[in-house]
Amino acid sequence: MARIFIRKVSGVNPKLEEKLNAPERFEKAFEGIPRDVWKVFVDGSEIMDEVPKIKEERQALSKQHAEERAKAGGSAPPPSDPPVSVRPDAGHESLPQKFVNLFHKLTTKD
Numbered sequence: 001m002a003r004i005f006i007r008k009v010s011g012v013n014p015k016l017e018e019k020l021n022a023p024e025r026f027e028k029a030f031e032g033i034p035r036d037v038w039k040v041f042v043d044g045s046e047i048m049d050e051v052p053k054i055k056e057e058r059q060a061l062s063k064q065h066a067e068e069r070a071k072a073g074g075s076a077p078p079p080s081d082p083p084v085s086v087r088p089d090a091g092h093e094s095l096p097q098k099f100v101n102l103f104h105k106l107t108t109k110d
Helices: 014-020 023-029 050-071 095-107
Strands: 004-007 038-041
Touching: 023 038, 023 095
Parallel strands: 004 038
Antiparallel strands: none
């Protein structure tokens, strides 16, 4: 997973939206997850500029992982392939569990 994009819902239930769309709620829910990984948006055009950046980052990461596997004597897929696995020493390895926990927080009542 490269990024989390959250569409802010509006025009459905104004009373509830004020609480659910409060910036503090998102900050609390994503606590411990780098701010540049997630973004709240209203209109899809707000995130369109992010797509090329993410693609470039993923290609660079894929190339790095392929080079590391080649140095370690493993087979290296072409640099355009997505990474097969995350390095054990990667700082973001625990993010999947954080996302699961975050999803649980966001989908259960306070």
